[in-house]
Amino acid sequence: MGSQEDQTSRLAQATVAVHGRKLGDESQFGAVVPPVFHSSTYRFSSFDQMRRYSRGEMPDAFFYSRYANPTVSEVERTIADLEHAEDCVVTSSGSAATFCALAALCQSGDEVIACDSIYGGSTKILTKLLAKWGISSRFIALEQITDLSKIASDKTRAFWFETPANPINRIVDLSAVAAACRSVGVHSLIDNTFATPVLQQPLRFGIDAVMHSATKYLGGHSDLTAGAIAGSREFIGRVREISILVGTTLDPAAAYLLSRGIKTLELRVRASSNNALRLAQVLSIQPNVARVYYPGLEDDPGHQTAARQMSGFGGVVAIDLVGGEAEAEILFDAFKLVSTAPSLGGVETLVSYPLYSSHTGFTDEQLKAAGVSASTVRFALGIEAAEDIIADVEQALSRI
Ligand SMILES: Cc1ncc(COP(=O)(O)O)c(C=O)c1O
Structure with missing residues (x-):
């Protein structure tokens, strides 16, 4: 033995x-x-x-x-x-x-x-x-x-x-x-x-x-x-x-x-990644979303490298809204299922605004380098049924 x-x-x-x-x-x-x-x-x-x-x-x-x-x-x-x-x-x-x-x-x-x-x-x-x-x-x-x-x-x-x-x-x-x-x-x-x-x-x-x-x-x-x-x-x-x-x-x-x-790490991470891919695909055809950042999308600049070194693309999806803080405020206040909170990796889907969470206090130059602006919104997908998360995000986006 x-x-x-x-x-x-x-x-x-x-x-x-x-x-x-x-x-x-x-x-x-x-x-x-x-x-x-x-x-x-x-x-x-x-x-x-x-x-x-x-x-x-x-x-x-x-x-x-x-x-x-x-x-x-x-x-x-x-x-x-x-x-x-x-x-x-x-x-x-x-x-x-x-x-x-x-x-x-x-x-x-x-x-x-x-x-x-x-x-x-x-x-x-x-x-x-x-x-x-x-x-x-x-x-x-x-x-x-x-x-x-x-x-x-x-x-x-x-x-x-x-x-x-x-x-x-x-x-x-x-x-x-x-x-x-x-x-x-x-x-x-x-x-x-x-x-x-x-x-x-x-x-x-x-x-x-x-x-x-x-x-x-x-x-x-x-x-x-x-x-x-x-x-x-x-x-x-x-x-x-x-x-x-x-x-x-x-x-x-x-x-x-x-x-x-x-x-339960493996089950949760796979479920969260699957939900993220589905949400990213839906977000990429929304009229008030200017850009989707998700390496699982084939046109993402990191897709090839991510596919080579990862066995899934992760549970975080970021977007740039068409518009800035005013539009973000309408969006955030319209979510019913998704919670506005920092952090990620839990079983529940969260949404955060990097400008007022992880990147608070950054200079304009630092924000530019990090790719964060008043349009940036970050979703951290949980393990709920994808259709329920997508429905909530779609109804919130439709309010803008
Ligand atoms: C990517 C990443 N690294 C490090 C940290 C810091 O971890 P903690 O909050 O457990 O100190 C965070 C927290 O949000 C994070 O998102």
Whole structure:
């Protein structure tokens, strides 16, 4: 019989998501679902055990839940398996994961290059937070990524990007990023929140590390806040150290909800993607929609690349309305089933206005680079029946 690691690597994603990676012996009471360990601290059986732990001789022992917790460790191993990573650390939010990953890579005087189409909060971590400690950032357009090896300097430590990118689904070629970063020794990190490991496994394309806002599809029910970073054992060890020191550890109750959400990840992501494709097709023939951004549409500029590296096109559809804020206001106030709320990846369909959510406070130049204007509306599809979502969107559009 091989190790659990060997067996897991032979299983399909959907099976890994349901069964996870069991840490201990769940045979007690015949429980099918592992218990949740709420304990914040762990008893040593002897003084000698405490001494051995402090000398690093018991690396897998639990000591204090800010450092490690059995319920949290289980979900970390499941996400690592789903992303084909050696290790994973989960955190109290996606933003905490972004901060810890970049802080693990950079020190004062270093630089991060990021794509200009990324989650607004990640841009702010770079420009408002890391800048305070002398870590600079530069933002490049999609078309410049192939020139990354020329753009990077000897100060560049990391390249941060998303694909599909928030909010208008721009697509980045994973193999091209991996090759460019490798050639200049820059760590490549992708925010894989929109695609999830169901649709895209970036480490298989040579990307160094994957980040998730697990608040979204991994959790899947809009009832928890969490983040994750998956990558090599060495890198995750450094990220974990920072997460432990700053205390961005995930609470075990949230870790349990996250494990439960992950069990249905494959079903939910496929359902949401199917709904998104149907909505995108309907939106592309609406008279008051100027443009639809969805990589599943054959005329989308990212379609070919997305089809090569993804097994589905994701659950987010963005549009530009004919008109601006006044038309958007009529539209938003007319929805009956679809809720106006930020976020994505839950079972319910949400609609957001990037100008007043993820991209609030951006300069005109930054908005232009991100492709966001007063016309931009973003739908995050849930798993309801497509016809009900489409009917609601059509009736709301007809009010404009
Ligand atoms: C693509 C993306 N990355 C990162 C984040 C930040 O995650 P969190 O809200 O869990 O901190 C978000 C949140 O909306 C997001 O949409």
